Structure formats: structure tokens, C-alpha cells
Amino acid sequence: METATPFKLLLVDDDPQILLGLEKIISSHFSGDEILIFSCKNGLMASQLLASEPINAVITDIKMPLFSGIDLLKFMNEQNLACSSIVLSGYDDFNLVKNAMRLGASDYLLKPVDEGLLINALYELKKQSGQLPSFTRQTYSLTSILKMQQLLEGLIGSSDISLPDADDFEQEHHISGQTSCLMCYVDIRRALYSNYLTMFQFLTDRVESFLNSSREIPLLNPTVVYGRLDTYWIFLLFTDEASFEPEKILEPFLALLTKDHFKYSFTTAWYPYAHIRQADEECRKGFEKYYFDLPYAPSDAPANWQTLSESLDAAAAAAAAYDYASTIKNLELCFAMFNFLSPSISDVRKEMHHFVYSILNRNSAFIPIISTSKFTDYDLFEHIEKSESLSVLKKHLYSSVNYLIGELIESMENKDDYVIQKAKEYIHNNYQDNLTLNDVATHVFLSENYFSTLFSQKTGTTFRNYLRSFRIEKAKELLTTTNLRIYEVAQQTGYNEHSHFVRAFKAITGQSPGDYRQMKK
Structure with missing residues (x-):
């Protein structure tokens, strides 16, 4: 018997x-x-191997020194x-991906690579090469997929207007x-297939596998609807009699989703169809468990809201001063505390x-950019509102802040x-010290x-x-807002000698510090 070539x-x-x-x-x-x-x-090493060894498929990073992934693809074409x-690809490689x-x-896969998407991509490559049999299965056109999407919008969309597709479905x-009714939502924001039909077929196969494995659970007049709505792929199951817990019903389907590393949320109880909007709310809220996904907690600073607020304020001040390193240092602590709290x-x-907004208030130059x-890709507000987890928000935020500061400097x-x-x-950060011209020039x-x-x-x-x-x-601020003595105000504003402070104060204001304080009372 001939052995198949790997x-x-x-x-x-x-x-x-x-x-x-x-x-x-x-x-x-x-x-x-x-x-x-x-x-x-x-x-470069890959091109040398390809020249000497027949290879069925290559998975390559785009950005590499010496000989990039783009260079490698050009070599393969030549x-x-x-x-x-x-x-x-990383999130900031979109133009290179297009090339x-x-x-x-x-196809392309985002780093960090999702295991389920990687394995599905390999199955597709093996299928294209003829090393996997083509299974008989129901396939879908884009038209049929859009009809399912319209039906879902009619059943659970935000509009209160009754849509014909939904009315016909209810009657039929x-x-x-x-x-x-029970409901399951699958987050497809990271399900970046080369085309939408491939993704839809991938999830549809899992529904069909689930239905085939769940026949031992009796349901009275079951009806299934599935398709895409917004950034979710939705599975709905209707029945006249709900005699089993939703998790028991969905267990085979959830196992498939877990194996493929999808994020999902489902209703923990059956809902009457009249309350389907409440089921929708429960499913969407269920994704919050995935949001706090960073692998660490703050190590030094106490994790409380006051410290968090102070760190965010320090990050905003650093960004407004074009100091990217200090911005990231403070944001690192903020994200750790968000994750912990x-x-x-x-x-x-x-x-x-x-x-x-604190950055904008500190430095108006940021407003137009x-x-x-x-x-x-550098829309801060969009990333804050749409990022599905802290890790994603952190990555987009760091990239965007780096871009915005760089653009302003340029x-x-x-x-x-x-x-x-x-x-x-x-100067503003060190005026209390014995600051010299040489100190600032060196900085x-x-x-x-x-x-x-x-x-x-x-x-x-x-200077x-x-x-x-x-x-x-x-000094004027301290004189009007505190009860510090004159010599204490002098020390806190960089003057070690009281006489030098008084002389400088009179030169600027025309008054002694004591007279200024008395006038402001």
C-alpha cells in the first residue's frame, strides 16, 4: 500500500x-x-530552501530584517x-498586507495567532492541494447570507418596526x-478570513455538527436561525417546550467554539420570544468576562481609584509634553490597575x-490632529469605545499615541x-530646585x-x-492659597535666600510678598 506524501x-x-x-x-x-x-x-533562508525543496505552503511574517515577507512573496512569483x-501581520501592517x-x-492571520483560525486556514490549504476530501455540505451564496442577516435584524434588531421577513418567519x-428561545452570540471581530463566505461556512459547519450531535435531546418543534448581526455571529433556537437547561442543550456547540478559540456568550435561561430583546442584552453583557484579559496586576503602587486617577493624569501630562516614554510608563500602571480592579x-x-480630554486641555495642538x-487606525475615541478587551485597547492606544506625538513633532x-x-x-517640573542654564541645556x-x-x-x-x-x-499662587510663611514660599519656589526672593518678587509685581498677600485677602 502506497504511503501518502505529507x-x-x-x-x-x-x-x-x-x-x-x-x-x-x-x-x-x-x-x-x-x-x-x-x-x-x-x-533569505526561506528563499534558499524553496529553491531546493518542493513546498506546498508558506506561512510568513511580513516584517523581517534582510529579506522581508514581501520580498519572499516576490521571489516565489518570480x-x-x-x-x-x-x-x-500586526495591527499596524495593513498596507503591507494589501501588498x-x-x-x-x-489569507492573513493577526498576531498573536489564533489557534482555531490557524488550523482552519491549514485545512483550507490542504483541501486546495487535494490532500483532504471535499465533504458534501450545504453551501451558501452571499445573497442567502444577507437574507439571514435581514431576518435576524427583524427578529432581534433595535428597530420596533415589524419587518416582512420576520413576520413570514413567525407565521411559517x-x-x-x-x-x-435561547440565544448564543459569537464574537467575530477577530475572525478575519480572506472572505466573508469562508467565515460564514466555517461557523455554519459547527452549527450543523452541533445539530447532528444533539438529536438525543428531545425538543418540541425546534427551529434554528443563525447568521451575522453587527460584530456577532448569532445562533437562535426556538422550541415550544423548554425542558432542558440552555447550557446542556448548547454544550456540544460551545465545546466546538472553545476548541476553535472563539469568544462567545449565551443566555443562561430560556426566554419567551416576546422578551427576545432581554436575551439579546444578556448575551452582549456576557462578553464583559473577556474584557479584563491582561496577565498581570500592579506590583508596587496600591491598586485603588485614586492611584489610577493620578497615573492617568500623569500619562496625560506626559503625552501633552510629547514625552512618549513617560506616557507609556504611566499607562502601563493604569492598565494593570484596570485589570486588577x-x-x-x-x-x-x-x-x-x-x-x-486631559491631553487636549493641556496642549491645544492635539485638537486638530x-x-x-x-x-x-489612530482614532483614540473609536479604540476606547470599540476595543473588545484591555489588551486590544492597550495595543491600539500605544500605537495611536505614538503616531499622534510623532506627527505633532514633525x-x-x-x-x-x-x-x-x-x-x-x-523648567516647569524642576523650578523648585537650584536650576541652572547648564542643567536645562544638558537635558x-x-x-x-x-x-x-x-x-x-x-x-x-x-532663560x-x-x-x-x-x-x-x-509664589503668587502659594501666597493666595496657603498659609505658608514668606520664607517657606521662597524655599518652595527655588529661592534659598529670603532676600533674593523678595527682590525678585518686587521686580516682577512691584510689591513685596507680604503686601501682595495682604492685597489679595
């Missing part, structure tokens, strides 16, 4: 941990006789290799307000909205404006003489006068 798969990524992870996932689903795995740590390909698809890539299947998702979004970023008339902005920030990596000239040109005043004016403004 399907030869080449994995290409410059991260050895990703290569090991992919090999582990694939090996847990396919034996060595089914799929023979090769791996390369860059595109050599006319009969080899399928899938690209691995990869133009070069013949059949004798569904009344008292008919029992697990407040309502609406509270998370409220706090993050406050973070953005945040406005023009709406409906793009949009300045020249880099000197950025230097002056950083110098002012340093912005300029010589003392050059920085002094540049500062005067850009601000219209000398010494700017620092003195800022310190006196802070």
Missing part, C-alpha cells in the same frame, strides 16, 4: 518563540505524516513556485410571544475618555520648537551657549527671566 509547510519568522509556538500548535492537530514542518528565521502562502494579497497570499414556524467597562471607557485622525516649524517645548517642560542635549541663544530667539526672553517669572507666578 503536506510540506514552511514557517518563516525572525522571532524563534513564534516559530516554536506555531510548530507546537500545528503538531497538536496534525501528525508528522500529515504535515511536515520546515522553519526559517528570515526570508520563480513561478506552485506554493500557497499566508502572511502573519501581500496582491502578490498572491491567500408558528412562533408566538410565548415560544421559548475590574470595574465596569463603561467606567474604563469613561476614564480613558477623560485621559484624552486628533480630529483629523477620526475614522482612521508638524512643528522645525525641531527647535520641540527643543524649547522640552526645555519649558523641564535637551545642547551646548549652554547655543541653548541660551536659541531660547531667547524662540521665547523672546532670556533667567523666564525661570524667574515662572517661579514668581508659582
Whole structure:
């Protein structure tokens, strides 16, 4: 008996941990006789292997040094290799993904790679190569899928208007307000197949498998509806008599979804059809359990709302000052505390909205660029509202803040404006110390003489006068809002000698500190 030739798969990524992870996932689903795995740590090594070894399919990262995934796809085209390909991509690689698809890539997978999507993609590749039999199954056109979507909108959509498709369905299947209904929602936002029909068929196969395995559970006049609505794939089951718990009914279907790493939510009780909107609310709310998905908690700072608020405020201040590193440092603590405290998702979004508005209040230069970023990959408000988990929000937020700060720095008339902005920030944060011109020049990596000239040109005043004016403004605040003694105010605003403080204060205000305080009472 002739032994079947294994399907030869080449994995290409410059991260050895990703290569090991992919090999582990694939090996847990396919034996060595089914799929023979090769791996390369860059595109150049992969091109050399492809030139000497017949390969059925390649899964490659896009961004790699020396020889990228795009370079590898171009090589495969130039050599006319009969080899399928899938690209691995990060969220910020969309333009590169489009180029990869133009070069013949059949699909793409987002990092971190979802196990269920990876295995389904491999089944599709093996099927295309003729190594898997084509099963007889019901297939769907886009027209039939859209009709199912219209039916779902009529049954559970937000509109109170009765739609003809829903009315016909209710009459045909004798569904009344008292008919029992259970509902299951599957989150398909990460189910990024090369086309919508493939995704629909993938989930439909699991419904059919579930129905075939659930025949031992008797249901009176069961009716099934499934399809897409918004960002969910929805499964509805109607019956005249609900004699089993929903979880027991759905257990085989949920097991399939779990195996394929889908996020899902279902009704824990049967609902009368008249209350189907309440079932819809329960399912949508059920996804909150997936939101707090970060693997860590805060290590040093106490995890409470006050610390969280202070860290968000510090992050906003850093962002407004174009300090990306400090922004991320503070946001890391915020996300850790969100994950640990697990407040309502609406509270998370409220706090993050406050973070953005705090940046805008501190630095109006962010207003136009945040406005023009709406409906793009860097739309902060969209990410805050639509991200399905903290990890996704964190990734999008970091990327967007980095982009916005970078764009603002580039949009300045020249880099000197950025230097002056950083110098002012340093003065504002350190005016209480014995601050010198050399200290600030060193902070912005300029010589003392050059920085002094540049500062005067850009601000219209000398460094010494700017620092003195800022310190006196802070002193005026302390004199009117606290009961500190004059010498204590002097010490807190960078003056070690009382006489120097009084002289500087009179030079700016025309009054002594004591007279100023008395006047403001």
C-alpha cells in the first residue's frame, strides 16, 4: 500500500518563540505524516530552501530584517513556485498586507495567532492541494447570507418596526410571544478570513455538527436561525417546550467554539420570544468576562481609584509634553490597575475618555490632529469605545499615541520648537530646585551657549527671566492659597535666600510678598 506524501509547510519568522509556538500548535492537530514542518528565521533562508525543496505552503511574517515577507512573496512569483502562502501581520501592517494579497497570499492571520483560525486556514490549504476530501455540505451564496442577516435584524434588531421577513418567519414556524428561545452570540471581530463566505461556512459547519450531535435531546418543534448581526455571529433556537437547561442543550456547540478559540456568550435561561430583546442584552453583557484579559496586576503602587486617577493624569501630562516614554510608563500602571480592579467597562471607557480630554486641555495642538485622525487606525475615541478587551485597547492606544506625538513633532516649524517645548517642560517640573542654564541645556542635549541663544530667539526672553517669572507666578499662587510663611514660599519656589526672593518678587509685581498677600485677602 502506497504511503501518502505529507503536506510540506514552511514557517518563516525572525522571532524563534513564534516559530516554536506555531510548530507546537500545528503538531497538536496534525501528525508528522500529515504535515511536515520546515522553519526559517528570515526570508533569505526561506528563499534558499524553496529553491531546493518542493513546498506546498508558506506561512510568513511580513516584517523581517534582510529579506522581508514581501520580498519572499516576490521571489516565489518570480520563480513561478506552485506554493500557497499566508502572511502573519500586526495591527499596524495593513498596507503591507494589501501588498501581500496582491502578490498572491491567500489569507492573513493577526498576531498573536489564533489557534482555531490557524488550523482552519491549514485545512483550507490542504483541501486546495487535494490532500483532504471535499465533504458534501450545504453551501451558501452571499445573497442567502444577507437574507439571514435581514431576518435576524427583524427578529432581534433595535428597530420596533415589524419587518416582512420576520413576520413570514413567525407565521411559517408558528412562533408566538410565548415560544421559548435561547440565544448564543459569537464574537467575530477577530475572525478575519480572506472572505466573508469562508467565515460564514466555517461557523455554519459547527452549527450543523452541533445539530447532528444533539438529536438525543428531545425538543418540541425546534427551529434554528443563525447568521451575522453587527460584530456577532448569532445562533437562535426556538422550541415550544423548554425542558432542558440552555447550557446542556448548547454544550456540544460551545465545546466546538472553545476548541476553535472563539469568544462567545449565551443566555443562561430560556426566554419567551416576546422578551427576545432581554436575551439579546444578556448575551452582549456576557462578553464583559473577556474584557479584563491582561496577565498581570500592579506590583508596587496600591491598586485603588485614586492611584489610577493620578497615573492617568500623569500619562496625560506626559503625552501633552510629547514625552512618549513617560506616557507609556504611566499607562502601563493604569492598565494593570484596570485589570486588577475590574470595574465596569463603561467606567474604563469613561476614564480613558477623560485621559484624552486631559491631553487636549493641556496642549491645544492635539485638537486638530486628533480630529483629523477620526475614522482612521489612530482614532483614540473609536479604540476606547470599540476595543473588545484591555489588551486590544492597550495595543491600539500605544500605537495611536505614538503616531499622534510623532506627527505633532514633525508638524512643528522645525525641531527647535520641540527643543524649547522640552526645555519649558523641564523648567516647569524642576523650578523648585537650584536650576541652572547648564542643567536645562544638558537635558535637551545642547551646548549652554547655543541653548541660551536659541531660547531667547524662540521665547523672546532670556532663560533667567523666564525661570524667574515662572517661579514668581508659582509664589503668587502659594501666597493666595496657603498659609505658608514668606520664607517657606521662597524655599518652595527655588529661592534659598529670603532676600533674593523678595527682590525678585518686587521686580516682577512691584510689591513685596507680604503686601501682595495682604492685597489679595
